[in-house]
Amino acid sequence: MGSYLPLFLLFVLAAAFALFSALLGPLVGPRRYNRAKLEAYECGIEPSPQPIVGGGRVPVAYYLTAMLFILFDIEMVFLYPFAVSADALGFFGLVEIVLFISTLGFAYAYVWRRGGLDWN
């Protein structure tokens, strides 16, 4: 049980920080209302459908970007443990990771050449 104490403390700390930030802002912050304040996010993309632009649809280009993000995300997930134990894995590990990266490279080359990276 004792080994879970740090984890428990982390949860308490996280909850306390969230409460602290949420309560302190309205209490001490200045209140200057304007149009941007009423939107869901003060900066960035409006999350609700936009009836005029694009018929309320999210541009499909976002989907491609998200997929590409996952591609490189997975690459990182694998590269990190490899980097940590690259020494122990030796030459074989190096060959394997190069193979892995080049497999991703094929997909990347495909996306690049076929215009997946052009926004329009």
Added chain:
Amino acid sequence: MSALVTAISLAQDPPAKETLAPIDYGAIMPMLIILGAACLGVLFEALLPRHQRWSAQVALTLLALVGAGVTMAFYIADAPADGTLTLAGAIAVDRPALFLWGTLLALALGAVLMIADRTVEPGGAFVAQAAIRPGTVQDREQRLGAHPDRRDGARFQMQTEVFPLTLFALGGMMVFCSANDLLTMFIALEVLSLPLYLMCGLARRRRLLSQEAAVKYFLLGAFASAFFLYGLALLYGYAGSVRLADIANAAAGSDRSDTLLFGGMALLIVGLLFKGSVGPFHAWTPDVYQGAPTPLTGFMAACTKVAAFGGILRVLSVGLESTQWEWRGIMWGVAIVSMIIGAVLGLTQTDIKRMIAYSSIAHAGFLLIGAIVLTPDGLSSTLFYLLAYGFTTVATFGVISLVRDADGEATHLSQWAGLAKRSPLVAGVFTFLLLALAGIPLTSGFIGKFVVFSAALSDGMAPLVVIALIASAVAAFFYLRVIVLMYFSEPAPDGPTVTVPGAFTTASITLGVVVTLLLGIVPAFALDWADAGTFALR
């Protein structure tokens, strides 16, 4: 927590050198060739100009299939008789795995020939661009535009990503058949499924139906994968390992609570049965078979079935053998439900592709009978059945793709009336294939059913065999109905015409028909191959 601590301490203080088990590259070479060719295919798509892609992809795909087959033949010549484990025990290359690989490669050859054909449907059965939405101007243009007479027809040729996708799916199937632990099996399941989901939505005609099939297959398939994964997790909780052999050991001698074992087993088997389109888990089959491009339906119906039953056979005989008396009764029930659903609902179908889909559900029931007979006879008979069924199915879908009218394939049964008067050859070939599916002597279907049923009989499953015989009799009725329709009805005045197929589809259908006939007349050689050895139980 302790695992995390171990991981952190390992990271800070790595062991001097990992000792990696040697990898038997000779054994896994066929797999590597197929997956490597798939990667190369992706590069082709990236680097070649559009007009060169089709020929380059077809050449690469056929070369990879043949190359993998030849490599495998060389490996078999001096392969250890009881199989070998490689990649740290994740892959088992044993006799059943090799037989299944051979079957998959041969069936894929037939299917790829059909997929590559651009004469039956001008430009190919696959859409020119996957992004084209149904019912738009572009859709109509690509449907009519690939006609050989048109000068700008090149941009309406089929999308050639289909070839690497097929190879990826095939590679996944090969891994699936030889996966010796459940995690590898799960990855293989995804590798084989994802390309199939995608390709289902790529039909050139009836785009809406095709996309509907793709979405249905994807959603239900994802659901089934989740079942498989959940079962995997429970079994890992039970045995402390994802290795099939370790699960078998844990189940054989332990006083652990059986809840995890049975829960995990049930969920795992549901995931597998879904892929094999067995019994009550078949709901996706008719819609997907109908909506997918017909050459792809052939690939899916034949190869996915082989891979799924390869996986089921291995899981049941390596992982769950010691608990067979717990699951056997339930599997009896599943097999019966599958045969009855296939045979009875097949009778009511009016679309020929849906009818063959229900036939495949009935066949899945027969195959399941063979799969739950855990004797060497049961194994070899199921393997033979898969080989026989696969070739017949590929050729059947090949013939279905030939009967067309202005709207593409004429799949409604009424349009097949009197076909024998228009094209005696196609009607004759189709009749032969339907008789093989029904299991009439002198076809491979008869031998397949015969060996499976006799293996089941000798393992004390007489009641199940009786039910199976009744189901085959019922199913025979709907095959015969089509034959009667083709020969003894008057053709409709504006009925469909039979397209003269190009070399590729002709080769594919010929391959299927010849193998169906050969396995029906001289099945001994294939039975010997199927009987060459059992699973590596380690």
